[in-house]
Amino acid sequence: MEDVTDIIKPLNSAQREAVTTEAKNSLVLAGAGSGKTRVLVHRIAWLIEAEKISPWAILAVTFTNKASKEMKGRIESLLDIPTHNLWVGTFHGLAHRLLRSHWQEANLPQNFQIIDSEDQLRLIRRLSKDMDLDKDRWKPKQSQWFINGQKDKGLRPHQIETNHDFYLTKMVDLYINYEAACQRGGLVDFAEILLRAHEMWLNNPELLAHYRNRFSHILVDEFQDTNKVQYAWIRLLAGESGSVFVVGDDDQCLISGTKITVEDGNSRNIENIKVGDKVLSGHGRGDFALATVTRCYKKKFSGQLITLHTSSGRKLTSTKEHTHFAGYIQDEAPQKHFLYLMYKKKVGFRIGITKVHTNAIKHSKLGYMIRSVQEHADALWIIRAHDSENEARIDETITSLQYQIPTLPFTPRKQRSANGLAHEESFIKHVFDTIDSKIGALRLLEENGLNFDQPHHRPQSRNSNRSNIVVTLCGERRGARMPMHRISVVGNDAERREKIEAAGFSVRDAKKNSKSWRHETCNKSFTSIMKSAHQLKTIIEGDIILKAHILPNSLPFIQAAAIREGMSIITEDGSYDTVTKIEQSHANRNVYDIDVENTHNFIANGIVTHNSVYGWRGAEVENIRNFGRDFPGAETLRLEQNYRSTANILNAANALIDNNQTRMGKELWTEDKDGEQIQLYSAFNDLDEARFIADQIEIWSNSGGARSDNAILYRSNAQSRVLEEAMLNANIPYKIYGGMRFFERTEIKDALAYLRLMAHRHDDAGFERVVNTPTRGIGERTLQIVRNHARNQEISLWQAAVEHTIGDQLTARARNSLQGFIELIERMSASSKNKILSEQIDIAIKQSSLKSHYEKEGSEKARGRIENLEELVNAGRQFAPEEGELNILDEFITHAALEAGEGQADEWEDCVQMMTLHSAKGLEFPQVFLSGMEEELFPHKMSANDPDKLEEERRLCYVGITRARQKLYMTYAESRRLYGQEHYPKISRFIREIPDELLEEVRIRSTVSYPVTRHNSNRPNYKKQMSDNLKASYAAESGTGLNPGQQVRHSKFGDGTILMVEGNGAQARIQIHFTEFGSKWLVAGYAKLEPI
Structure with missing residues (x-):
């Protein structure tokens, strides 16, 4: 090697x-x-x-x-x-790469085009209109979600069951027309790429x-x-x-409010359990003692919940995949009649009915166990439990027909008439050879919350045809304080024995002078036992059976969705209780779980339950759950050590998320040293914050570090504008990860186009962009007439539109719509006369209905667009022309065009990464800046008063903190223009939730006039004023004699306070907040400011 x-x-x-x-x-x-x-x-x-x-x-x-x-x-x-x-x-x-290489096999033209979401939505709108679909009932956006959702499930229109539902039928019709249009035009949307590649393989076996x-x-x-x-x-x-x-x-699965029995005998809600807490736990053979919580989990969950009700009145709600200990016990189970599904290797599946107690003898073996032995079955699932035999028989008949699964036995019956169909082996074989029972059986299992690899019953191993690897939680005590877990395999064939021994496992004779043999061992570590189980599973191609020996009768591990009425569960008083009712519900809420050291069980609402194994987030749950079934010999491994961040960063993340009542995910730890403290910077305002970040990146770069080592994270997309300007001013190349630069965003381009038309009516590009944005009933036919007239007469589109409002070439409706747009621009222009730049921008955004358009949409994405539009107003307030002589609107439009034209850094260029926190998941950087750490910004004002949303915000902050490998800065501003208004925000509660010893406040002499304290009301409240010598030093450095915080007077704008000074000497730019005129940028050499 x-x-x-x-x-x-x-x-x-x-x-x-x-x-x-x-x-x-x-x-x-x-x-x-x-x-x-x-x-x-x-x-x-x-x-x-x-x-x-x-x-x-x-x-x-x-x-x-x-x-x-x-x-x-x-x-x-x-x-x-x-x-x-x-x-x-x-x-x-990868799928796109396949389609380009095999376009013919994929039934695509060679030059097929990928369409983005906007193009897809535009096509759906046109098709919906052609079909005369009511746009309020069949909303184009919802139609888009429907089509993409079906494709993500792998479904074409003909595979969707409409059940004669009118709404759904129309959706499917739209899907059909959409596919036809895409095929005609050689168009492929994002969801189609993978589905088409998958179908290409299915239809071309040689290529596959x-x-x-x-x-x-x-x-x-x-x-x-x-x-x-x-x-x-x-x-x-x-x-x-x-x-x-x-x-x-991986994740967790009990709902909040679940009562966990703790060390003093009382109970505590699961969301309040902490790592290190002692909880009551089953230790085996009826003993209960305390055990330590080693990990706590929490996750936002949307999906199905299962509530178990017992005969004693207990109730426990969990996700459907949560693992409990439950099963039918001969002496405990009430009489029930079962519909079961049985499986036999190399034969197939069958369904049948049986009952708990056969021949009215309660202490006999359970009916389905007897049937399994009689028919040499390999696995059996209880589909449903009924109170009467007739109910079970009706269920058997209907289910057999629905799922095309035989009811004949696997082996010929010996009793009654020897001439019946069920008594002739050749007839039985013919039926199972003819019918593919697997398809219906797997569908039956899935629709009833069952898994192929987790049957309710597997018969005992008898020879090499069936290999059971039995793992028993708390299977042995042997006088030990802590329980031990047992693994055992039995058999009577030499081949498997030799394989097991060759792998290093000990094997002994089961009995003296017997061919039977046994491998059996115990270990305190359940992880080690499971590792051995998976090794054995690979060696002998066996099945792992999991049991818990909490009480004298072992109960199987079983997911909540697989529990049936009449099953026994274990209670905290060491007795059995019977499940009497099972309810299903759908919820969108937090779910929790805990890991318990050694014993791996705890008491929830008085019921003994197991730790969670897998995460439950919708379709992916099925994928994780089915992995072991679909990929033979699969092993499961776990990573727990955090490899990304220093100890200080991880401690801060853990302390923060602890305020969500429990740790998120695992208790992260690292072997790395403590590392630097988290750097906390209090900026005078958002411009100072951005400049500070740019300065730190320059210091990193000048010290030999790469710019690409740095990431700037922010809660809202709108925050990027000020940060982008700081990068441009400092000549630092940057990229917006997962998004566009501020002045390239759709809503910003739309607003700027309105401003261009307000300033210059004959701006054809601006006219084309906004004449029907937001929609105002000016269709493509109308616009084409206007374009043709403009081209023929060699005039602007604006002039052509004006001329067509008085002719008869357009319909009255089209003329009115066009006239309304012209009057809108004229009205906006008149309203903005003698207004300052920010007010002109505000007029454009509001009167054009851009803002109200997104407000009506109401989505989170729309709220982000509104924040960007409000940030454009802020940009106008902060903008200062070079000498103040030119038309400020024209200069601003030019400035925006130049900034948009700069473009992002090239692929090869060493550059800073800028992104929202939502985009940062899975990424990591040596140095991270977490900006805008202020109340109403982060946590967002829409989330601060909603406990669930606040926890999501805190989790987002946790993600941001753990992106940093070496160094983390958290920054906040004492003043910020936010949502169209000047704000003096409080420091984010998330900073206050981090222990003081993990933080170090940064002092930069030019920006420390009066930092907001990070301390809360329970700590000393203080302000640090900038000392006179620091002010003098800063003023000398800028060469202006002016410094932040100084009061000045301007001949036109009156009295104000200096917020920021950029540059040196007469060319320095000064931001001043005037009492009557708000915030303005002035050039020092022209402003003629008088200190007061």
């Missing part, structure tokens, strides 16, 4: 185990910053260097283009190999075989975010021979 030291040396033990695993298929579950991307990169390197897998046989899927570029860069650095031809990219990027042969190893990042078609894409490509390695997040 090659020297692979460089590959595994940087990894901690958990990461090393994941990277070097020998398992064919692996699911790696991880928390924030625990090194998921690092594991993927080093796994690829390990495959290439240690296992000699060709780089061209590896396909790696990321969720962002940036992540794929970063992954390629890391691989190239680690292995010193070119990566430009590696298949590393997003699902859509080619790619299966090529890609022997498939790796997927952020697996929890895959939708159904993406999961199907992976599964199809992997086939039977491919190796799949996926990395995702």
